[in-house]
Amino acid sequence: MAITVYSSHLKKKIPFSPIEEGKVRMYVCGITAYDRCHIGHARSAVVFDSIFRYLREKGFEVKFIRNFTDIDDKIINRAKEEGISPKELAEREIAHFYEDMDALGIERATFEPRATEHIPEIIALIETLIEKGHAYERGGDVYFRVRTFPQYGELSGRNIDELRAGARIDVGELKDDPLDFALWKGAKPGEPKWDSPWGEGRPGWHIECSAMSMKYLGNTLDIHGGGLDLIFPHHENEKAQSEAATGRPFVNYWLHNGFVTIKGEKMSKSLGNFITIKDILSEFHPEALRLFLLSKHYRSPLDYSPEALRENEAAISRCYYTLFEALDVIEAPVKKKRPIEGRAQDALRELEGVKQAFYSAMDDDxxxxKAVGHLFEGIRHLNTVIEEAKRRPSALYKDELQEALKTFSTIGKVLGILQEDPKEFLERRNISYLKSIGLTKEYVEDAIKRRELARKAKDWQTADSIRDELQSKGISLMDTPQGTRWRIEK
Structure with a gap:
C-alpha cells in the first residue's frame, strides 16, 4: 500500500511521491533555545521521530534536518535576566534539549544546524530577495514585502486584506506595510551582531529556516513539519520568502502536529500549566510518554494528565511482561511436538496479519x-498463544513465537517503544515499585519461600494468607513449572 499524507497546504490527503525516487528530504523546525523543553516539544519530536523511523522502515533514504534557533529576542531577553550571554544560554538549553531527547529515545537528525552558524547563507538569501524586488532595507533593517507575493496566506488559509486590517507597525519599525516582516534586524546596544551589507545586525526568525533547509535539502523539500502553532506566521513566511527567492515550490507536503492541552486548555506559562519533559520523566518511564504522545493521531489535540501517563505506563509494562513470557516459552526445554490447535492456532493466524495491519495504519497519514491499537491487539493474541503453550507444551511453539517477536520488534522500533530487554525492564520496574511502598525484592522473595514451605506442609491457610498479603500490596504471584514468579499489578 502506498503512503498517503495530509498536507496542511491542500487541506486533504494525497499520495506521497518524493522528488527523488527512494529518497526523502525532510525538515522539521526545532527549538528556540531559551528554556527547558516542555511536553509540546516532546510531541513534535516524537511524532516526527516516528515518521522518520517509518520512512526508513519502508526503505526510503531520509535526509532529515532539525534546526536550532540560537539567536532570537527570547534568548536575548532571558540571557539579560540571568546575567549571561545569549550564546551561553543557547548552549545550555541545547544541552538540555539533547538530555531530554536522548531520554525519550529521539534519534539524531541527519544534520542539526544552528542559525548563528549560517549567517552567510542567510545574508545571500536576503540579497536575492532584495535583487528580485521582494525585500527592502530601512534604517539597517531589511523587510520582506508581502504584497509582492500574491500567494501569501495560502498555507494558513488567511486573507491578506483581513490580515492587513489587524496588523500594525511597532515602535522603531520603518517598514512600508504593516504586513511586511523582518529578514534582518539592525544591531541594538549589547546584542549579538554580525556584519552585513546593511550594517551590523542579526537575522530575523523566519529567514533562518529557509536558508538552512535549502542549503541541506535544495530549493524544494518533500516534507516540512512542525507544530500547528507554526503555520502562521512562521511557515507562511518561510513559504513566501523561499518561493519568492527561487520561483519554485518550497514544500510538497506540509505536516503539522496538534496541540497538547492540559484539562482542555492550551499549555502556557501564564496559566501555570507548563510541564517540562524533565519533570514528567522524573515520575514516568520515557516509553510511557512516547506511547501517550502516539496514542492519538498526530494532527489531533491531545490532553495531558498524570492519570493518562499512568495508564500508558501500565500498558507498556503489560507488553513487556507478555514479551518476557513469550521468551520464557521459547527457552523452555520442551521436546514434545504436539500439534498447535484451537485457540492457539486461531491466535497465531491473527498474529500473522498484525505487521501488515500496522503498515496499513502508518501508510494512512x-x-x-491505529498502529498502537494493532500493537495491543497483537499482544492480546500473543497472550492467548502463551497460555495455550503453557497448558499444552509443544516444541512447535518456538518458531511461531520467534516470528511473532520479530513483528513486535519491527513495530517497537518504529514507535520507539519496547526497546529494552523485557527481563531487565521488569526487574527495574519491580524494584522501583517496591521502593516506593517501602519494601525490597528480598522481602518478596522471602515471602515466596515461606509460602512454598507452607504449601509443602499442606498449610493452605498460611499459603493463601501470604498470597493475599502480597496481593494487597499490588504484588501478584504466578505458580509455573519453573517455580513461583511475581509481578507488579499496579
Missing part, C-alpha cells in the same frame, strides 16, 4: 493511534 502516519496514523499511530
Amino acid at each position: 502516519f496514523n499511530t493511534a
Whole structure:
C-alpha cells in the first residue's frame, strides 16, 4: 500500500511521491533555545521521530534536518535576566534539549544546524530577495514585502486584506506595510551582531529556516513539519520568502502536529500549566510518554494528565511482561511436538496479519493511534498463544513465537517503544515499585519461600494468607513449572 499524507497546504490527503525516487528530504523546525523543553516539544519530536523511523522502515533514504534557533529576542531577553550571554544560554538549553531527547529515545537528525552558524547563507538569501524586488532595507533593517507575493496566506488559509486590517507597525519599525516582516534586524546596544551589507545586525526568525533547509535539502523539500502553532506566521513566511527567492515550490507536503492541552486548555506559562519533559520523566518511564504522545493521531489535540501517563505506563509494562513470557516459552526445554490447535492456532493466524495491519495504519497519514491499537491487539493474541503453550507444551511453539517477536520488534522500533530487554525492564520496574511502598525484592522473595514451605506442609491457610498479603500490596504471584514468579499489578 502506498503512503498517503495530509498536507496542511491542500487541506486533504494525497499520495506521497518524493522528488527523488527512494529518497526523502525532510525538515522539521526545532527549538528556540531559551528554556527547558516542555511536553509540546516532546510531541513534535516524537511524532516526527516516528515518521522518520517509518520512512526508513519502508526503505526510503531520509535526509532529515532539525534546526536550532540560537539567536532570537527570547534568548536575548532571558540571557539579560540571568546575567549571561545569549550564546551561553543557547548552549545550555541545547544541552538540555539533547538530555531530554536522548531520554525519550529521539534519534539524531541527519544534520542539526544552528542559525548563528549560517549567517552567510542567510545574508545571500536576503540579497536575492532584495535583487528580485521582494525585500527592502530601512534604517539597517531589511523587510520582506508581502504584497509582492500574491500567494501569501495560502498555507494558513488567511486573507491578506483581513490580515492587513489587524496588523500594525511597532515602535522603531520603518517598514512600508504593516504586513511586511523582518529578514534582518539592525544591531541594538549589547546584542549579538554580525556584519552585513546593511550594517551590523542579526537575522530575523523566519529567514533562518529557509536558508538552512535549502542549503541541506535544495530549493524544494518533500516534507516540512512542525507544530500547528507554526503555520502562521512562521511557515507562511518561510513559504513566501523561499518561493519568492527561487520561483519554485518550497514544500510538497506540509505536516503539522496538534496541540497538547492540559484539562482542555492550551499549555502556557501564564496559566501555570507548563510541564517540562524533565519533570514528567522524573515520575514516568520515557516509553510511557512516547506511547501517550502516539496514542492519538498526530494532527489531533491531545490532553495531558498524570492519570493518562499512568495508564500508558501500565500498558507498556503489560507488553513487556507478555514479551518476557513469550521468551520464557521459547527457552523452555520442551521436546514434545504436539500439534498447535484451537485457540492457539486461531491466535497465531491473527498474529500473522498484525505487521501488515500496522503498515496499513502508518501508510494512512502516519496514523499511530491505529498502529498502537494493532500493537495491543497483537499482544492480546500473543497472550492467548502463551497460555495455550503453557497448558499444552509443544516444541512447535518456538518458531511461531520467534516470528511473532520479530513483528513486535519491527513495530517497537518504529514507535520507539519496547526497546529494552523485557527481563531487565521488569526487574527495574519491580524494584522501583517496591521502593516506593517501602519494601525490597528480598522481602518478596522471602515471602515466596515461606509460602512454598507452607504449601509443602499442606498449610493452605498460611499459603493463601501470604498470597493475599502480597496481593494487597499490588504484588501478584504466578505458580509455573519453573517455580513461583511475581509481578507488579499496579
